Amino acid sequence: MARETHYRACHLCEAICGLVIETEGTNIVSIKGDKADPLSRGHICPKAVALKDLHTDPDRLRAPVKRVTVDGADQWREISWDEALDTTAQRLAQIISEHGVHAVGIYMGNPSVHNYGMMTHQGNLFQHIRTNNRFSATSVDQLPHHLTSLWLYGHKLLIPVPDVDNTDYLLMLGANPLASNGSIWTVPDVKKRLKALTARNGKLVVIDPRRTETAGIASEHQFIRPGTDALFLLALLNTLFRENLTDAGALAAYTRGLDEVARAIEVFTPDFAAPHTGIEAAVMRRIAREFAGAERAVCYGRMGVSTQAYGTLCQWLIQLINIATGNLDKPGGSLFASPAVDTVKTSSPGGHGRHRSRVRDLPEFDRELPAACLAEEICTPGEGQIRALFTGAGNPVLSTPNGRQLDSALEELAFMVSLDPFINETTRHADIILPPTSALEHDHYDISFHLFAVRNTARYNEPVFDKPRGSLHDWEIFNQLGNRLARLLDKPEQPAVAPHDIIDMGLQAGAPGPEGLSLEKLRQHPSGIDLGPLQAQLPERLATPDKTIRCDTPQAMADLARLFEAFQRPDDDAFRLIGRRHVRSNNSWMHNYHRLMKGRERCTLLMHPDDMASQNIAPGGMVTLSSRVGSLDVAVEASNDMMRGVVSLPHGFGHHRKGIRMRTAAAHAGVSCNDVTDEHHLDALSGNAAVNGVAVTVRPARPD
Numbered sequence: 001m002a003r004e005t006h007y008r009a010c011h012l013c014e015a016i017c018g019l020v021i022e023t024e025g026t027n028i029v030s031i032k033g034d035k036a037d038p039l040s041r042g043h044i045c046p047k048a049v050a051l052k053d054l055h056t057d058p059d060r061l062r063a064p065v066k067r068v069t070v071d072g073a074d075q076w077r078e079i080s081w082d083e084a085l086d087t088t089a090q091r092l093a094q095i096i097s098e099h100g101v102h103a104v105g106i107y108m109g110n111p112s113v114h115n116y117g118m119m120t121h122q123g124n125l126f127q128h129i130r131t132n133n134r135f136s137a138t139s140v141d142q143l144p145h146h147l148t149s150l151w152l153y154g155h156k157l158l159i160p161v162p163d164v165d166n167t168d169y170l171l172m173l174g175a176n177p178l179a180s181n182g183s184i185w186t187v188p189d190v191k192k193r194l195k196a197l198t199a200r201n202g203k204l205v206v207i208d209p210r211r212t213e214t215a216g217i218a219s220e221h222q223f224i225r226p227g228t229d230a231l232f233l234l235a236l237l238n239t240l241f242r243e244n245l246t247d248a249g250a251l252a253a254y255t256r257g258l259d260e261v262a263r264a265i266e267v268f269t270p271d272f273a274a275p276h277t278g279i280e281a282a283v284m285r286r287i288a289r290e291f292a293g294a295e296r297a298v299c300y301g302r303m304g305v306s307t308q309a310y311g312t313l314c315q316w317l318i319q320l321i322n323i324a325t326g327n328l329d330k331p332g333g334s335l336f337a338s339p340a341v342d343t344v345k346t347s348s349p350g351g352h353g354r355h356r357s358r359v360r361d362l363p364e365f366d367r368e369l370p371a372a373c374l375a376e377e378i379c380t381p382g383e384g385q386i387r388a389l390f391t392g393a394g395n396p397v398l399s400t401p402n403g404r405q406l407d408s409a410l411e412e413l414a415f416m417v418s419l420d421p422f423i424n425e426t427t428r429h430a431d432i433i434l435p436p437t438s439a440l441e442h443d444h445y446d447i448s449f450h451l452f453a454v455r456n457t458a459r460y461n462e463p464v465f466d467k468p469r470g471s472l473h474d475w476e477i478f479n480q481l482g483n484r485l486a487r488l489l490d491k492p493e494q495p496a497v498a499p500h501d502i503i504d505m506g507l508q509a510g511a512p513g514p515e516g517l518s519l520e521k522l523r524q525h526p527s528g529i530d531l532g533p534l535q536a537q538l539p540e541r542l543a544t545p546d547k548t549i550r551c552d553t554p555q556a557m558a559d560l561a562r563l564f565e566a567f568q569r570p571d572d573d574a575f576r577l578i579g580r581r582h583v584r585s586n587n588s589w590m591h592n593y594h595r596l597m598k599g600r601e602r603c604t605l606l607m608h609p610d611d612m613a614s615q616n617i618a619p620g621g622m623v624t625l626s627s628r629v630g631s632l633d634v635a636v637e638a639s640n641d642m643m644r645g646v647v648s649l650p651h652g653f654g655h656h657r658k659g660i661r662m663r664t665a666a667a668h669a670g671v672s673c674n675d676v677t678d679e680h681h682l683d684a685l686s687g688n689a690a691v692n693g694v695a696v697t698v699r700p701a702r703p704d
């Protein structure tokens, strides 16, 4: 059989690595890094090879299925696309006409931003369901970044990234790119780039309650008590102001409000922060001085500082530190990318608090409510109660706080439909599951992550395999379901314009460089086109109406009072639970492959040996981990890499639930960290879930 070579960007994580995939007929012979990709330069991680497993997975649904009850037990029956789409449209239309549009909930998960057809076409359906009850993984993740960027730069997507290849000093909080491969920071081959930073006598300082893989290659690592980073960042900013170490440089011409911030944070000294953070005041002062003294420095914080009680303050303070030291929009500092298809120009800037959740009065962001209130919106009767749910590329039972509560709430729905290739912890509750084509059966352009990349590049790739007869892409499902619903609701239908045509228009409209770009040109360069290094581009790139940056954001300034108040009391001595990622995993849905799962059990609770001794916990034993919302039993592992008083458990496990059809995952079931995270533990300012820093107790498990 003829061997063929395909070029493809990996869509599994934000690093968007270029791949070379060799096939023979329908068989994948090899998957390797594409050395000609100008961004990833040949780098890949072990997950890339698992693309083959995902494609061939016998558990992956190839046709729509409907849940039927036979003798009291659930069974799944294959049905035609016509039946699946007609039934779904009719049920949604019926619920909308009986109870109004807010009776339909929508939850969109993480892979939807890695699959461009989902992004270009979800509006085909959702325009007919203008519900207040929209949710997504954003509010268990990066919501504080968006909110901060909206306030400071005028658009939710204008998020600057560390110019790692040119910086002298990288201060990193709550991120572990050696496991995650970088997030809101598309930085393939990050380990090499970080090692190059220290090799040229630059400094990498990592602030994390665990001595992570990234901390292991850093110049300096400081443990921090989870949830106290805002105090740490304030201590740095306070020192910068107090010691006259600020210099906004060129930014000063269009930056306002730093003096107001300086006055408002006078009380947040290193001495105030020290007992709470566990970092000595002198160390914080030194880090502030070093940061200010570095020619080019950048502060960056990710998951660990977003999904905590003061997530938005953290992200706001990180930006202010970069601004106050003149490192925003500067090579070697933090820079905005200029993607070929620029979603900053084509999407709404975002808004906040324009409506609020019915039960708990939580604010929307960008028309979405916090995922932490999804279950209560299903379970609480009254007008606006969610009666039908659409989930797309999401697994909120494992990924949102108090997953058990949501698990049982989904049972109460009158109708649920899931756009997903698997029967998992969430989709098992659906009445109908709509499985799209496999990723390798559709083309690929990354709309999301070029915007956060450390270099401007563009890459379009054709499908590796033909689309199987009778299958539908995600975008086609959105389009066809949308049109069926439109007919029932007496609204106009949308033509099926393919995603690549939309991208072609975007490329030609954006067209950087003298010759411009088009899909045709990208087709001729399947390893991608280099559009050059990131450049300074303020104030032009700002989306604020007056092209200024207002640093004294009223909402954030007001939240300082909440922070100050909260830390008046001495800390309780409860353990704090944090998460952990592993390079051979990806959230909840990559556990079905032997290649990724082999080796040691990974769903274990890491705990410092001295803490284990104080709790009478024997090494290798089982412990009961409990919080306000529930408890679970898990194997404990002693680790000197943990801060005292902190325990770590990865999320995305818990595949023991009845009725899931992912055999390898079920054999490595583990427990779900989100069975103990608390839906009431939030960043109050944004509504983002605080899945890190949850107060827990850890006791030896009682043998049953």
Ligand SMILES: Nc1nc2c(c(=O)[nH]1)N[C@H]1C(S)=C(S)[C@@H](COP(=O)(O)OP(=O)(O)OC[C@H]3O[C@@H](n4cnc5c(=O)[nH]c(N)nc54)[C@H](O)[C@@H]3O)O[C@H]1N2
Pocket: 013, 014, 110, 141, 173, 174, 175, 176, 177, 179, 180, 181, 182, 183, 207, 208, 209, 210, 212, 224, 225, 226, 227, 228, 229, 302, 303, 304, 305, 308, 578, 579, 580, 581, 582, 583, 584, 585, 586, 587, 692, 693
């Ligand atoms: N292999 C793999 N890669 C992934 C994923 C995956 O599941 N597996 N998921 C992808 C997704 S969706 C995302 S959003 C990104 C996330 O990318 P990252 O943010 O880099 O991911 P994490 O490894 O979760 O890093 C968070 C760090 O914060 C620390 N932390 C926890 N609480 C606190 C705190 O209070 N303060 C501080 N300073 N640190 C804290 C944790 O110990 C951890 O090291 O990764 C992406 N890439």
Ligand SMILES: Nc1nc2c(c(=O)[nH]1)N[C@H]1C(S)=C(S)[C@@H](COP(=O)(O)OP(=O)(O)OC[C@H]3O[C@@H](n4cnc5c(=O)[nH]c(N)nc54)[C@H](O)[C@@H]3O)O[C@H]1N2
Pocket: 108, 109, 110, 111, 115, 137, 140, 141, 303, 392, 393, 394, 395, 396, 398, 399, 400, 419, 420, 421, 422, 424, 436, 439, 474, 579, 580, 586, 587, 588, 589, 650, 651, 652, 673, 674, 677, 691
């Ligand atoms: N405790 C704790 N909780 C966390 C985190 C944490 O660090 N700790 N991390 C949070 C973060 S950063 C995130 S992003 C969320 C993720 O939360 P979710 O997005 O809700 O969950 P995923 O595990 O990414 O589930 C992805 C789903 O998409 C499906 N899927 C994969 N590819 C496709 C596709 O191309 N099309 C369609 N239609 N479906 C597809 C998979 O089968 C799976 O069901 O979890 C969050 N939850």
Ligand code: SF4
Pocket: 010, 011, 012, 013, 014, 015, 016, 017, 043, 044, 045, 046, 047, 048, 181, 188
């Ligand atoms: S680092 Fe991310 S994008 Fe690169 S190969 Fe691994 S999973 Fe794919």
Ligand SMILES: [Mo]
Pocket: 110, 137, 141
């Ligand atoms: Mo995420």
